[in-house]
Amino acid sequence: MSNMIKLEIYRYDPEKDDVPSMQSYEVPHEQKGMKLLEALNYIKWHIDGTLTFRRSCGEGVCGSDGMNINGVNGLACITPIAGLKQPIRLRPLPSMEVIRDLVVDTTHFFDQYRQIKPWLQTTSPAPEHERLQTPDERAELDGLYECIMCGCCTTSCPSWWWNGDRFMGPAVLLQADRWIKDSRDEATGERLDQLEDAFKLYRCHQIMNCMEACPKGLNPTAAINHIKRTLLNRKS
Ligand code: SF4
Ligand code: SF4
Ligand code: FES
Secondary structure, X not given: OOOEEEEEEEEOOOOOOOOOEEEEEEEXXXXXXXXXXXXXXXXXXXXXXXXXXXXXXXXXXXXOOEEEEOOEEEEHHHOEHHHOOOOEEEEOOXXXXXXEOOEEOOHXXXXXXXXXXXXXXXXXXXXXXXXXXOHHHHHOOOOOOOOOOOOOOHHHOHHHHHHOOOOOHHHHHHHHHHHHOOOOOOOHHHHHHXXXXXXXXXXXXXXXXXXXXXXXXXXXXXXXXXXXXXHHHHHO
16 A cells, blocks of 8 residues: 555635646555545645645535546545545546535525425424334335435436426435435425426436435436326326
8 A cells, every 4th residue: 555645636616716726745644544524624635725625524314526537536534545446536526516626506406306395294283292104114215315415416417407497406305305205204296296297207217327426326317207106106
């Protein structure tokens, strides 16, 4: 194992730079199992404090450090250095506007998320205690509730690159399916009505980049197919 890790990182400060550039760094490979986020933190704290990236939990939970790592979207905090070809090339998530360096503007992504009303909707009176589910009903949410809205899938989806103004993208559709499948939710009809649209849902062409990009091992394509099937079944 080499003692130094080589990285090339996308740099762009719109207040100073006319065009983006790639900057090289070398970071000591301090311990076995070191993650990519630790290398970025090392640069930030010891080499170049101007390098800008998002991170918070460091555990694959908050979804804030999604980036393009050697051409593949992923989370820096759970990506081991050992498995990466060097120099490790880091770019911001594709197809989102760059605010600075590895930080992208997620405004539109989260606007689309708000559109699907990602919360429990009910009209029946609240029970005295919690709204119960059977174990089987709860199991329906497996593979969906784990989504952390990191955007790695959506920004790897060609349909979203081309029609992101109207196509909801895999992350938001997986989240929509999470609420459609929730036995406690009473707005299933409205949720399906909202998605029955040539662009919002049906712009998914099953290219499956989303599934390959998800650092949590989720399958947005399956969720999208479930929504399509549910729409078909309610018509027949
Ligand atoms: S399967 Fe659909 S949502 Fe996933 S990357 Fe392909 S077009 Fe996008
Ligand atoms: S489905 Fe996976 S890649 Fe997409 S936002 Fe959720 S956790 Fe991230
Ligand atoms: S820092 Fe929270 S998911 Fe990586």
